[in-house]
Amino acid sequence: MALLEIQHLTKQWKAGKLALDDVGFSVQAGEIVGLLGHNGAGKSTVMGIMLGMVHPDKGQVNIGGYSVQTQRAAALRQIGAIYEAAAFYDYLTGWQNLKALCSLSGYWDEAEARRIVKLVQLHDRIDAKTGTYSHGMRQRLALAQALLPQPKCLLLDEPTDGLDPEGITEFREFILRLRDEFGMTILLNSHLLGEVEQMCDRCVILREGKKVFEGIVPGRGENKVRFQLTSPDVQEGRVVCARLELKMDREGIVELPPPMEGHTVLRALVEGNVRVESWQPHKQSLEELYLGLRRR
Amino acid sequence: MFLFFQQWRAECLKLLARKRTYLGFGAFLALEAAVLALVHIKGATHFKTLITRQGQVFDEYYSAPTLALILFMASVFLLGGIYMTLVSGDIVAKENEDGHMRMLLARPISRFRLLLVKYLTCVAYTVLLVQFIAWSAFLMGLAVTGWGGGFFAFVPELGIAAFYDWQTGMGKYIAASVSLSLSMITVTSIGFMLSCMPIKPAAATIGALSYMLIDFILRNMGFMEDYKHLLFTHHMQAAGRVLAEEPAWPVIIRSFAVLGAMNLTFFLIGFGIFDSRDLKS
Numbered sequence: 001m002a003l004l005e006i007q008h009l010t011k012q013w014k015a016g017k018l019a020l021d022d023v024g025f026s027v028q029a030g031e032i033v034g035l036l037g038h039n040g041a042g043k044s045t046v047m048g049i050m051l052g053m054v055h056p057d058k059g060q061v062n063i064g065g066y067s068v069q070t071q072r073a074a075a076l077r078q079i080g081a082i083y084e085a086a087a088f089y090d091y092l093t094g095w096q097n098l099k100a101l102c103s104l105s106g107y108w109d110e111a112e113a114r115r116i117v118k119l120v121q122l123h124d125r126i127d128a129k130t131g132t133y134s135h136g137m138r139q140r141l142a143l144a145q146a147l148l149p150q151p152k153c154l155l156l157d158e159p160t161d162g163l164d165p166e167g168i169t170e171f172r173e174f175i176l177r178l179r180d181e182f183g184m185t186i187l188l189n190s191h192l193l194g195e196v197e198q199m200c201d202r203c204v205i206l207r208e209g210k211k212v213f214e215g216i217v218p219g220r221g222e223n224k225v226r227f228q229l230t231s232p233d234v235q236e237g238r239v240v241c242a243r244l245e246l247k248m249d250r251e252g253i254v255e256l257p258p259p260m261e262g263h264t265v266l267r268a269l270v271e272g273n274v275r276v277e278s279w280q281p282h283k284q285s286l287e288e289l290y291l292g293l294r295r296r
Numbered sequence: 297m298f299l300f301f302q303q304w305r306a307e308c309l310k311l312l313a314r315k316r317t318y319l320g321f322g323a324f325l326a327l328e329a330a331v332l333a334l335v336h337i338k339g340a341t342h343f344k345t346l347i348t349r350q351g352q353v354f355d356e357y358y359s360a361p362t363l364a365l366i367l368f369m370a371s372v373f374l375l376g377g378i379y380m381t382l383v384s385g386d387i388v389a390k391e392n393e394d395g396h397m398r399m400l401l402a403r404p405i406s407r408f409r410l411l412l413v414k415y416l417t418c419v420a421y422t423v424l425l426v427q428f429i430a431w432s433a434f435l436m437g438l439a440v441t442g443w444g445g446g447f448f449a450f451v452p453e454l455g456i457a458a459f460y461d462w463q464t465g466m467g468k469y470i471a472a473s474v475s476l477s478l479s480m481i482t483v484t485s486i487g488f489m490l491s492c493m494p495i496k497p498a499a500a501t502i503g504a505l506s507y508m509l510i511d512f513i514l515r516n517m518g519f520m521e522d523y524k525h526l527l528f529t530h531h532m533q534a535a536g537r538v539l540a541e542e543p544a545w546p547v548i549i550r551s552f553a554v555l556g557a558m559n560l561t562f563f564l565i566g567f568g569i570f571d572s573r574d575l576k577s
Contacts, residue, residue: 044576051402053575076404083402084577087395091313103306104403104410106299145399 002026003078003153003185004050008059011045011209019045021209024059027187029152032179034196034217035189036290037206043189044084046206047157050187051083052076064152077105080146081155086138090131094122094141097130098148107149120144120174136167143174153185154178160195172199197286205293212293218284225256227265228282233274240272241265253282300413303405307417311383317421320379324429327375328367332436335363347448352459359445359462360437361469367433369451369536372426372476373529377483377508379425384418384487385501388570393497398575407571415488415563422484423477430473449539458541468539475535475548482528482555483508485562492566494573531555 004027011020020042027033037043048054050061052072061068066075088097098117102108117126120140125133130141139159146154156175160168176199178184190196196203201220205213229237229252238248244265248254254265266279311317335343343362344354388411391397400410447465449458449472460468487504491497512529514520524530534551537543 048574048576053398053401055572055574073404073406076402081402083398085395087399089310089313089396091315092310096309096313100306100310101399101403103303104400104405106302106404146402 003029003064004187005062006046006050006059007061009046009049009056009061010058011042011049011054011056018209020049020056022059023206023209023211025204025211025214027153027185029185030179030183031202032175032186032188032200034200034203035187035206036193036196036203037191039191040208041191041206042209043191043206044157047081047083047155047187047189050079050155051081053083078151079153079155080148080151081157082139082142082146082159083155083157085161086142088130088133088138088141090129093129094126094133094137094144097141098126098145101145102148105149109149112150113144113148116144116147119147135162136164136170139163139167139171143171147178151184153187155187155189157189158191159188160190160192168195175199193286193290203286205290207293213289218286218289225258225260225262226253226282226284227256227262228253228278228280229269229274229276230278230280231269231274231276236272237269237274237276240268240274243272244268253284300409303409303413304416307413308420311387311417311421317383319382320376320425321428323375323379324371324425325432327371328429328433328436331367332363332440336440343448346450346457350457350459352446352448355445357446357448357459359441359447359465360434360443361447361465362445362450363437363440364430364433365447365449365469365472365539367436368430368473368476372429372480373512373532376425376429376480377505380418380422380480380484381487381501381504381508383421384484385491385504386497387414387418387488388491388566389493389495389497389500390491392575395577398577401575408567411492411563411567411570415485415566418484418488419481422480426477426480427473430469430476434469451536451539454533454536454540456536456540458539471538472535475538475552478552479532479535479555482532482558482562485559489562489566489569492570494569525554528555528558531558 006026007024009020009023012018023042023046035043035046045054049056050068052068063075064078068075092100098113099108117123120143122137122140122144125137130138133141160171163171172195175186179186188196188200197217200217202215203217204211229248231237234252237252241248241254246254246256246265256262256265262279262281266276269276340358343358347354347357401407444462446462447460447469449456449460449468483504486507487500490500490503493500511527515524515527515529520527531551531554534548537548
């Protein structure tokens with residue numbers, strides 16, 4: 001069973017703009033799934049609905065079998081979240097902030113909290129007021145509060161926004177460690193393609209409130225084989241490919257269904273008098289996928 | 297229940313960790329010190345006239361509770377109201393504005409429970425502030441007049457001018473301070489209700505103060521005589537009624553029941569509004 005199930009979410013803001021239009025996807029236990037989209041695509045609205053902070057017009061979210069809309073407390077006990085910018089009480093210390101937030105979950109284990117604080121490398125500054133924290137430290141504290149008390153799943157809403165390159169790298173490594181060492185399921189909301197490409201197994205792409213893609217992040221464990229043709233006769237090459245029931249795109253990229261191999265198509269191209277300058281395996285990037293969806 | 301207490305305690309600690317929470321305490325200390333200094337410098341001729349006109353001995357009733365009551369009753373409603381609406385107007389609206397509410401509600405806690413915790417924190421602050429004012433005024437009175445003497449309970453708007461010995465007077469003074477604490481909760485409840493609305497914290501505070509002052513002004517207008525039961529400031533006078541030699545308990549109980557019902561209504565309206573809101577920047 002999927003740990004997170006997002007079903008037919010529809011949300012219209014008062015201004016009349018449809019923020020979400022029948023969006024649905026699921027996240028299996030142990031996966032890192034990226035929720036991608038341009039600014040205003042509806043990513044944060046999905047997150048808000050998942051946390052019960054935004055009321056959907058239609059649809060629902062189930063977390064670990066509990067509906068957020070009808071069994072909010074039971075559902076949210078399964079997750080930890082960083083939703084929008086991490087806002088702490090600047091007049092309290094990091095430790096006091098953690099304690100205050102954990103009191104709302106009805107759980108406080110000091111030893112566990114110390115362990116998590118050390119894990120996010122904030123143990124040296126945890127007793128300082130959060131008003132003195134850098135942005136990176138605030139993000140680490142946000143991660144610490146999300147990890148208490150031991151959630152099955154993390155919902156991270158643009159967690160690396162405003163971090164410096166070192167901070168982003170550290171954060172990425174930490175998230176991967178959470179999945180690899182602790183089997184954590186993570187839903188990462190981001191508009192940074194590189195971030196999703198490096199961290200996620202699968203991704204869901206939203207565009208103007210609609211889901212336009214759900215699948216494996218290109219280059220991650222997929223079986224599809226693509227070749228790219230460089231030739232002055234691309235149009236003729238497209239005709240040859242069509243005869244083999246293959247589709248060549250504008251960049252000369254052809255996706256081969258298994259078990260077809262590249263040399264089979266190359267032979268057909270040569271026999272069809274196509275002047276082949278190069279015929280090379282092509283690895284599709286997430287950026288290409290994303291931009292391709294945009295052009296549609 | 298234990299969990300609820302823990303959550304309430306955490307909320308109270310958060311409130312007490314903020315410097316602005318202490319503004320009210322500081323302002324009252326300054327006011328009390330200023331008034332007592334004036335009384336001391338200018339002499340207590342006004343008191344003397346009031347007390348001797350009733351056929352009583354001035355030195356006997358010019359005491360700590362007499363001085364404290366005058367300070368206390370005159371200042372709690374207007375000045376106290378400012379700080380109570382400041383705290384209650386902030387408690388939801390400011391947290392929402394600063395993004396704290398999103399952090400809190402990412403936790404497995406219902407909106408109702410979170411608001412109840414916050415409301416009870418405002419109630420605790422109200423009681424604490426009124427008690428602080430009552431007892432700091434009493435201590436300042438002690439510093440001027442010393443221990444002992446009688447208690448002259450003077451509430452002109454209710455026609456109360458009663459004289460008590462020290463022991464009975466202290467009982468009356470405690471009863472008045474507790475009653476005033478309870479009645480001021482309505483001011484806090486108005487601020488809380490407005491704080492739950494999608495408005496800025498300053499607007500919630502100003503809105504609550506406006507409500508309070510409009511109600512107060514209407515109460516003092518003659519043509520509202522037949523409708524005064526609709527005004528919460530009229531029912532707040534129950535706090536002063538306990539100082540009468542023979543308090544009108546049915547009137548006092550009815551007023552507190554009305555104030556309690558208003559508090560519950562303000563809380564539920566606030567909750568209803570907050571619960572229907574989408575919390576997203």
